[in-house]
Amino acid sequence: MFMLMFLYGVSAQAQYDPSFSQYWELETFYNPAAVGLEGKLNVEAAYSMQLVGFENAPATLYAGVDLPVFFLNPRHGMGVGFLNDEAGLFAHKKFYLQYAYHQPLWGGSLSGGIRFGMLSEGFDGSGLDLSDTSDPAFPSSDVTGAGFDLDFGLYYKHKNWYVGASAMHLTGPEIFYGEEKTYQVSVPQTFYFLGGYNISFKNPLYKMYTSAMFRSDFQVYRGDISCRLAYEGGRINMYGGFSYSPTNSVSLLLGGKVMGVSLGYSYEMYTSAIGAKNGSHEITLSYQTDLNLFKKGKNKHKSVRIL
Secondary structure, eight states: OHHHHHHHHHHHTTOSSOOOTTGGGGHHHHOGGGTTTTSEEEEEEEEEEOSTTSTTOOEEEEEEEEEEOTTTOTTEEEEEEEEEEEETTEEEEEEEEEEEEEEEETTEEEEEEEEEEEEEEEEEGGGOOOSOTTOTTSOSSEEEEEEEEEEEEEEEEOSSEEEEEEEEOTTOOEEEESTTOOEEEEOOOEEEEEEEEEEEOSSTTEEEEEEEEEEEOSSOEEEEEEEEEEEEOSSEEEEEEEEEETTTEEEEEEEEEETTEEEEEEEEEEOSTTOGGGOEEEEEEEEEEEOOTTOTTTTOOOOGGGO
């Protein structure tokens, strides 16, 4: 039991939300203003296995879809997403809808986005091994609770650089669960700041992508600095790099893209007493494709009689 509590505490130390090493691949998760920004259908997913080697270690699954809303105007974007975060006997889920508006400005695009979500918290009390099963401090069965969630974000993108800021859990949800609503989870407001700069070389086949993210709920904080060297040879693109989080970890980054499908892998090695061998594996998978339903010449066909 104490190990379960320890793992949950370690998982939650970097705020309520999961900390993905490949945060730049999952911008729409951290900032709703990025929804539909690329003008394409974007499908993305991530799976993270944390603290490998520990029993009942945390695991996180995320999936999201966003696209431009052309029947309104290409400047509008919408998306949906789902998050399932588990650590021991604790389970955290989030379902959400999000919307963003993109306005051309100063040679780039300024975006504002909002997200409406539903949080679900659960605890499997049947998995506890207690000497006193009547102790009211711990539930003895599977209990759940839900609450409304609200996020907001701003994002500016230029040709080679971008910056963004977002606030999650603006309503500060208080989630009660159990038959008599005895148990409570308080979700803190969390703020994110993201930025990046893309460096081009004389050889157009190579490019360097640098980015940074800072997040805080005013109780704890985390910062990440990342650098990736990419080979973009046309149909097949590959990259490798590293990410550093002061006082937390160092991550190895590998990935590539083929025909619109991107696959990324990272291994996060903790610099704390946990050690490098008990780090975190993370996989991201995404797919992008053009989705301009009103593009001229779209769906034109020639008659077989005049081929």
